[in-house]
Amino acid sequence: MATLARLSRRILPRTLSNLRLVRAFSAKAAQSAEQPAPPATTIRESADRVKWDYRGQRKIIPLGQWAPKIAVDAYVAPNVVLAGQVVVYDGASVWNGAVLRGDLNKITVGFCSNVQERCVIHAAWSSPTGLPAETSIERFVTIGAYTLLRSCTIEPECIIGQHSILMEGSLVETHSILEAGSVVPPGRRIPSGELWAGNPAKFVRTLTHEETLEIPKLAVAINDLSKSYFSEFLPYSTVYLEVEKMKSSLGISI
Amino acid sequence: MGSLGRAVYTLGLWIRETGQAMDRLGCRLQGNYYFQEQLSRHRTLMNLFDKTPVVDKDAFVAPSASVIGDVQVGRGSSIWYGCVLRGDVNSISVGSGTNIQDNALVHVAKSNLSGKVLPTIIGDNVTIGHSAVIHGCTIEDEAFVGMGATLLDGVVVEKNAMVAAGALVRQNTRVPFGEVWTGNPAKFLRKLTDEEIAFISQSATNYINLAKVHAAENAKSFDEIEFEKVLRKKFARRDEEYDSMIGVVRETPSELVLPDNILPDKAQKAVQ
Numbered sequence: 001m002a003t004l005a006r007l008s009r010r011i012l013p014r015t016l017s018n019l020r021l022v023r024a025f026s027a028k029a030a031q032s033a034e035q036p037a038p039p040a041t042t043i044r045e046s047a048d049r050v051k052w053d054y055r056g057q058r059k060i061i062p063l064g065q066w067a068p069k070i071a072v073d074a075y076v077a078p079n080v081v082l083a084g085q086v087v088v089y090d091g092a093s094v095w096n097g098a099v100l101r102g103d104l105n106k107i108t109v110g111f112c113s114n115v116q117e118r119c120v121i122h123a124a125w126s127s128p129t130g131l132p133a134e135t136s137i138e139r140f141v142t143i144g145a146y147t148l149l150r151s152c153t154i155e156p157e158c159i160i161g162q163h164s165i166l167m168e169g170s171l172v173e174t175h176s177i178l179e180a181g182s183v184v185p186p187g188r189r190i191p192s193g194e195l196w197a198g199n200p201a202k203f204v205r206t207l208t209h210e211e212t213l214e215i216p217k218l219a220v221a222i223n224d225l226s227k228s229y230f231s232e233f234l235p236y237s238t239v240y241l242e243v244e245k246m247k248s249s250l251g252i253s254i
Numbered sequence: 255m256g257s258l259g260r261a262v263y264t265l266g267l268w269i270r271e272t273g274q275a276m277d278r279l280g281c282r283l284q285g286n287y288y289f290q291e292q293l294s295r296h297r298t299l300m301n302l303f304d305k306t307p308v309v310d311k312d313a314f315v316a317p318s319a320s321v322i323g324d325v326q327v328g329r330g331s332s333i334w335y336g337c338v339l340r341g342d343v344n345s346i347s348v349g350s351g352t353n354i355q356d357n358a359l360v361h362v363a364k365s366n367l368s369g370k371v372l373p374t375i376i377g378d379n380v381t382i383g384h385s386a387v388i389h390g391c392t393i394e395d396e397a398f399v400g401m402g403a404t405l406l407d408g409v410v411v412e413k414n415a416m417v418a419a420g421a422l423v424r425q426n427t428r429v430p431f432g433e434v435w436t437g438n439p440a441k442f443l444r445k446l447t448d449e450e451i452a453f454i455s456q457s458a459t460n461y462i463n464l465a466k467v468h469a470a471e472n473a474k475s476f477d478e479i480e481f482e483k484v485l486r487k488k489f490a491r492r493d494e495e496y497d498s499m500i501g502v503v504r505e506t507p508s509e510l511v512l513p514d515n516i517l518p519d520k521a522q523k524a525v526q
Contacts, residue, residue: 044311044329045309050317050473052297057318061468062483065489067483081318103464103467103468120355148383148402150401237291242293
């Protein structure tokens with residue numbers, strides 16, 4: 001049955017596109033039968049919506065006059081999205097799958113800091129506290145994987161554990177550590193030299209002197225790792241050759 | 255093209271071929287560790303056999319998002335960077351004016367233990383925060399799902415309800431009208447104030463405006479991008495105050511002016 005349909009799709013692309021439309025309506029009808037109050041909106045498709053962009057997602061997305069800036073020796077992974085007012089300073093590293101979206105306010109990633117995999121950093125319009133609503137990550141900060149930051153200030157030499165969430169206007173002072181999975185509510189201040197954990201974040205204990213000394217060491221270790229990644233990427237990719245090859249094979253003049 | 259131009263072009267072609275030969279030699283020397291870059295094979299909208307995503311023309315779908323299978327996205331909605339909407343075993347419908355922020359995941363369940371089918375239905379003007387995980391849920395109009403929240407099968411978030419950041423809502427929970435739920439597992443925290451309810455719809459409006467800007471930027475062709483790069487370079491380092499002091503009026507090129515409806519005080523202007 002499926003093969004037959006597949007064949008028919010190959011032979012009759014026109015009819016199938018009609019069929020698909022009919023199907024969309026029938027799906028909607030089925031939905032309305034199940035759900036008493038479906039949203040009565042019509043979806044108008046556009047034919048020129050791109051389903052496959054051969055360029056993929058651009059890493060740097062300027063918005064108006066705001067262009068993201070990356071220092072020459074910062075490592076930003078290829079599938080990171082930097083949009084708007086984002087500055088990545090020297091020695092910082094932004095790892096795969098992270099999204100830094102500075103479209104409402106500034107985002108800075110300081111010297112030797114690192115933002116690990118799949119983090120989302122965003123900034124809000126305004127913060128409930130008097131702090132500036134920009135997200136600033138200062139030097140020697142380690143931000144764990146899957147962390148979400150929104151308009152918060154992280155002072156030098158902190159560690160933010162994995163899966164943490166920092167809401168608007170929160171402040172993490174120097175030499176403090178957030179455990180994995182902690183949620184910092186809006187406007188909360190984490191004083192310096194303390195360890196916090198939980199949802200919502202609560203005080204656990206003060207850090208010993210040795211532990212605070214370890215914090216920059218961790219950041220530097222990750223910086224070293226990022227250097228080996230950085231050296232793996234050439235300054236220009238050679239994909240344009242592929243594009244030229246594809247275009248010439250399709251008969252498009254370059 | 256003059257004959258001199260032709261000669262230079264041919265010379266360029268020779269040098270390029272030499273460069274490519276050098277590149278191939280370098281690759282050969284790198285041996286097994288060599289990695290050849292490929293074109294992006296990521297598909298933003300992908301159909302599974304006959305399940306086709308239906309996306310409105312005014313919706314923004316980021317190029318790094320994946321919308322797979324039976325997904326319907328309404329007018330003015332935005333699906334941000336790195337999102338995954340995977341409607342493979344059931345259908346997902348996203349209403350109009352909804353935003354699904356970066357790295358979020360929306361998925362469906364074929365059926366849960368009691369055999370109920372669970373499509374995901376997301377209403378109008380819903381805000382779904384970064385990295386939220388929505389699995390087989392119904393989210394009604396103007397609801398708010400905070401950053402990093404996880405909604406398991408069969409959750410219903412009623413109108414104007416709010417799931418706070420980092421919450422985990424267990425199976426078949428109903429988050430009633432105008433309440434905030436938080437924690438793991440999610441529990442009732444407090445009632446939403448009227449201001450906060452107003453904020454939810456405002457946030458949806460802001461995101462509609464913001465999505466327009468991002469959609470315009472992401473849809474640009476290579477030539478436009480290069481042109482704007484040059485413009486940006488040309489108009490960089492020009493301080494408006496300084497210029498006005500020395501009496502020079504420079505106009506920012508229209509390509510570099512963002513629509514001001516993304517500013518907070520002017521956001522109301524673009525309410526549809």
